[in-house]
Amino acid sequence: MESVLRALAIYVALFVMFRITGRRSMSHITTFDFVLLLVVGEATQQALLGEDVSMTNGLLVIATLLLLDVTVRWLKVNNRRTGRALEGLPTILVVDGAPLEDRMREARIGVGEVLQSAREGYGLSRLEDIHLAVLEVSGSISIIPRKED
Missing domain, CATH: 1.10.287 (Helix Hairpins)
Incomplete structure (x- = not known):
């Protein structure tokens, strides 16, 4: 026992x-x-x-x-x-190119890590090109690019 x-x-x-x-x-x-x-x-x-x-x-x-x-x-x-x-729940880190600093700090994620995911997944190199960046419960960062007008 x-x-x-x-x-x-x-x-x-x-x-x-x-x-x-x-x-x-x-x-x-x-x-x-x-x-x-x-x-x-x-x-x-x-x-x-x-x-x-x-x-x-x-x-x-x-x-x-x-x-x-x-x-x-x-x-x-x-x-x-x-x-x-x-x-846990997914955490939104970036909205319309603007990083949510408090959420990123809480998740211990830097802008560089978000940009790395954006480059790897979509070839994006600037925050302004990101509509949403989401820290998934798995630990990966999902990127939803901005739609071009």
């Missing part, structure tokens, strides 16, 4: 920590992010298994984590409020 409780505690703690770090941290992974995830994985393994490193305990922990994942996905699909609380 201790392993199940450990798995639950680690799952919740990691979920909260990754939500706090922001959506962009999960969208584009850098070498630093990859190394960090490896270290977190190793530390998590130690916390999950504790003293009992038997195969049975490992399988119990894995089964618990998979059950938690399935339960969370089911809750997100079947309860809109829970889904919004767990996933």
